Amino acid sequence: xxxxxxxxxxxxxxxxxxxxxxxxxxxxxxxxxxxxxxxxxxxxxxxxxxxxxxxxxxxxxxxxxxxxxxxxxxxxxxxxxxxxxxxxxxxxxxxxxxxxxxxxxxxxxxxxxxxxxxxxxxxxxxxxxxxxxxxxxxxxxxxxxxxxxxxxxxxxxxxxxxxxxxxxxxxxxxxxxxxxxxxxxxxxxxxxxxxxxxxxxxxxxxxxxxxxxxxxxxxxxxxxxxxxxxxxxxxxxxxxxxxxxxxxxxxxxxxxxxxxxxxxxxxxxxxxxxxxxxxxxxxxxxxxxxxxxxxxxxxxxxxxxxxxxxxxxxxxxxxxxxxxxxxxxxxxxxxxxxxxxxxxxxxxxxxxxxxxxxxxxxxxxxxxxxxxxxxxxxxxxxxxxxxxxxxxxxxxxxxxxxxxxxxxxxxxxxxxxxxxxxxxxxxxxxxxxxxxxxxxxxxxxxxxxxxxxxxxxxxxxxxxxxxxxxxxxxxxxxxxxxxxxxxxxxxxxxxxxxxxxxxxxxxxxxxxxxxxxxxxxxxxxxxxxxxxxxxxxxxxxxxxxxxxxxxxxxxxxxxxxxxxxxxxxxxxxxxxxxxxxxxxxxxxxxxxxxxxxxxxxxxxxxxxxxxxxxxxxxxxxxxxxxxxxxxxxxxxxxxxxxxxxxxxxxxxxxxxx
Numbered sequence: 148x149x150x151x152x153x154x155x156x157x158x159x160x161x162x163x164x165x166x167x168x169x170x171x172x173x174x175x176x177x178x179x180x181x182x183x184x185x186x187x188x189x190x191x192x193x194x195x196x197x198x199x200x201x202x203x204x205x206x207x208x209x210x211x212x213x214x215x216x217x218x219x220x221x222x223x224x225x226x227x228x229x230x231x232x233x234x235x236x237x238x239x240x241x242x243x244x245x246x247x248x249x250x251x252x253x254x255x256x257x258x259x260x261x262x263x264x265x266x267x268x269x270x271x272x273x274x275x276x277x278x279x280x281x282x283x284x285x286x287x288x289x290x291x292x293x294x295x296x297x298x299x300x301x302x303x304x305x306x307x308x309x310x311x312x313x314x315x316x317x318x319x320x321x322x323x324x325x326x327x328x329x330x331x332x333x334x335x336x337x338x339x340x341x342x343x344x345x346x347x348x349x350x351x352x353x354x355x356x357x358x359x360x361x362x363x364x365x366x367x368x369x370x371x372x373x374x375x376x377x378x379x380x381x382x383x384x385x386x387x388x389x390x391x392x393x394x395x396x397x398x399x400x401x402x403x404x405x406x407x408x409x410x411x412x413x414x415x416x417x418x419x420x421x422x423x424x425x426x427x428x429x430x431x432x433x434x435x436x437x438x439x440x441x442x443x444x445x446x447x448x449x450x451x452x453x454x455x456x457x458x459x460x461x462x463x464x465x466x467x468x469x470x471x472x473x474x475x476x477x478x479x480x481x482x483x484x485x486x487x488x489x490x491x492x493x494x495x496x497x498x499x500x501x502x503x504x505x506x507x508x509x510x511x512x513x514x515x516x517x518x519x520x521x522x523x524x525x526x527x528x529x530x531x532x533x534x535x536x537x538x539x540x541x542x543x544x545x546x547x548x549x550x551x552x553x554x555x556x557x558x559x560x561x562x563x564x565x566x567x568x569x570x571x572x573x574x575x576x577x578x579x580x581x582x583x584x585x586x587x588x589x590x591x592x593x594x595x596x597x598x599x600x601x602x603x604x605x606x607x608x609x610x611x612x613x614x615x616x617x618x619x620x621x622x623x624x625x626x627x628x629x630x631x632x633x634x635x636x637x638x639x640x641x642x643x644x645x646x647x648x649x650x651x652x653x654x655x656x657x658x659x660x661x662x663x664x665x666x667x668x669x670x671x672x673x674x675x676x677x678x679x680x681x682x683x684x685x686x687x688x689x690x691x692x693x694x695x696x697x698x699x700x701x702x703x704x705x706x707x708x709x710x711x712x713x714x715x716x717x718x719x720x721x722x723x724x725x726x727x728x729x730x731x732x733x734x735x736x737x738x739x740x741x742x743x744x745x746x747x748x749x750x751x752x753x754x755x756x757x758x759x760x761x762x763x764x765x766x767x768x769x770x771x772x773x774x775x776x777x778x779x780x781x782x783x784x785x786x787x788x789x790x791x792x793x794x795x796x797x798x799x800x801x802x803x804x
Contacts, residue, residue: 177270184268185225196409197225203412204228204272206292208280208311210256211235212392213325214298215245216401217408222264224405228272229264231257232288234279244394280307289314294412296404297324305363309355312337312345319343321411325400326367327392329376330426332399334407335366336417347419360384373424374438374445381449399423470802472501477575478563479796481538482506484578485531485735486750488514488523489648490791492661494531494799495557502564506531507557509799512661516644521551523752525724526777528558529731536732537574537739540564551724558728577742582790584747585669587710588782592616597744598715601737605717608733609726610776613768616713620767624714624754624778627767629705631753631760636697639688642681651679656792666789704753712746712782716764718773730776737779747784754778 188197203226207214210233218229233256237247251259255277264273280288280299285307289295295315299308315322316339324335337347345352346366354362361384372380383390403421410417427435471479475498482494493512497505508524518524535541542562550556567574598614605612615621635641648662656664665675681688681696688696708714715737719730738748754760761775768775 180270188225192224192409196413199412200225200409201227203293203408204230204291205408206230206232206288206295207298208232208288208295209298209300210260211241211298211300212244212397213327213400214296215256215260216397217296217298217325217404218260218264218401219246219267220401220405221408222267222271224409225268226271228274230274230276230288230292231260232276232280233257234277240389244392244397280304280311282307282310285310286314289318289320292320294408295320295322296408297322301364302360305355305358305360308363309345309350309352312339313352315339316343316345323404323407323411325404327396327400328372329379329391330393330396331371331373331376331422331424332396332403333367333371333420333422334400334403336407336411336419336421338411338417340414368420369446370442371420371422372442372446373426374442375426377442377445377449395425399425471498471796471800472802474501475504475563477538477566477571478504478535478561479800481534481575481578482531483793483796483799484581485527485534486581486583486738487527487530488518488752489645490662490667491648492794492799493524493527496800498800498802499560503560503562505557505560508551510554513552514644514648516638516640521724522722522727522776525551525558525727526731526734529728529733530735530738531731532558532561532728533732533735533739534578535561535563537567537578537735538571539566545725545728549723556724573743574739577739581738581742581748582788583667583749584784584786584788585667585707585749586747586784586786586788588712588747588780588784590710591712591783593712593741593746593781593783594744597741597746598713600740600744601715604736604740605733607736608729609719609721610730610733611718611770611773612733612737613716613718613770614713615768621708621711621714623767624751624764625705625708627754627760627763628708628751629701631756632701632704633697635753635756636700637692639685639692642688642692643685646678646682649678649682650792651675651682660792660794660798662792664789664792667791704751707749707751707780710782711780715779715781716768716770716775717777717779718765718768718770718775720773722774722776727776734777734779741779741781745783746781747788749780751778751780 185197192200200221205221205226205228207218207229210218210231214233218231221229236253236255237245237251237259239252241247242249245256246263247256247259255275257275257277261273261275264271276284276288278284289311295311297308297311299311301308312322315337319340321339322337324337326333326335349366349368350363354365379391382388403423407417407421427438430438479496482496483492485494487493491512491514493508495507495509497507499505506528508528513521514523532541532543540563542564543559544562545559546557548556593614593616601614602612645663649668650656650659650662650664665672670678681691717730717734717737719726721727721729734750741748754764755775755778758774764775764778765773
């Protein structure tokens, strides 16, 4: 606990700031301030409730995401006294949800919250226990409080958490314990005035003493975990990675707790569990019902995966052996998120120094049928290089070779001089959000200013960019796409390769974080099951083609140009690997520009499969020379795309230093 003079010092500073804010009009008397400060609570908070709050001395045990979220709403409601206990200081990872700013990093959480409380109400009594709760001081911290809010991290301090509840039960002090499960804020009310048994007997002293986390948190129950958070639970218990926590859940906890504390203090009957699931509240009814139905299944799957812990732990250990220099982590992430044909993610990143990487490709990820001339590969490498250029200052030294299929060929070496600090925050988010959107777009022409910006991006890389929103052009592109797609799907080798790179089931998607998924392709479960059955048999594929599979799949591909706002073609005269990489960089720069402008993009390569088709596309756009190397369908999205899976960094990166 801080010394009295320190607390007074904080209070005086806050009070003087308050006076200055009032325009130096003189010191307001405490009754006048109090009446005005609480005036807008009136009638929502009754006179009796407001009096109970003003008389209340509450211990906030743990001032992180959970406990820290309760402090400000209680102060604004008019609580009389707070005792804040937490041994931690604020870190950068706390900024997304906790009551701190960059100026507070490295400072004790309790001290920062004390100042925050006094800056709101200079007359609230606040104590700071910056050493946190310990077995030696927990008794003194509890005595004299009318209620306790438990935000103690049960995984970090299980024994202290037990002692807190044991002392509260012994002194008949009610405890409100908070937990955040992804988007669900949950409060567990232990009214030890009525039932003075720690955790109501739902957890044991021995489990807390030996630090058995799973047994120590049995009081949480199972039915309160939302289905969308259960996979995260199993992942974090297996990997030991920090638990994800978000601002809107923390804010919801603060709102729920401040109201619940009023009723608990007044001795009213409240449910043992009070919760609010933000994710569920913003879903339509049918989606909420589906999520509720999934919860038992998700719980069983989580328990099964926890029993398979050693396998997951081995994967995590392998990833941690990568030893990627910290400076290059955002560079590798940018590459990993770049687009590639069939989402093969062919990247092979060799880390030469902490400022130099070589970007090549893995031969095992070549598309022998769909990309036999390696055009798509070169475009993909260009996209990856431009993704890096979006977040960092680079100098590219291209490989001199002219055969991308040669064993020693790579896309080039990147010398990285630094991160683009002014734009990194947003542009890294744009890269992470960028995806192929195969859903319907609004048939609204893109703003001409955005299209001009795309043309300027293309010119930077020496390519010609042509845009059209003409319905006749889009209809012609639809017909060309249908004709070209039929030719592709009639080829058994092409269809077999496409199916090989599609991950139809959850198990396949867990094993391989590349290729297509039914979600990214936008196909329903029945169609996915049929296509999965075709993967293993050329005879079945032949029968399906005779039954009209190629025509049906071509019609789906062509329908993309029915619901879109426009199309953009990228043309170049330089078809060398170096020229194609530049075209890929232009394609990525344009894609990023469109994503920044809230437009959706889908590359369509069917009409570019033969020289004749490419010539037809070029003529449609009125381009006099060059070859069309990329065709983008663009428009205002009606639905967000499901992002394709991504390989782990240790799969694509190798540290050679």
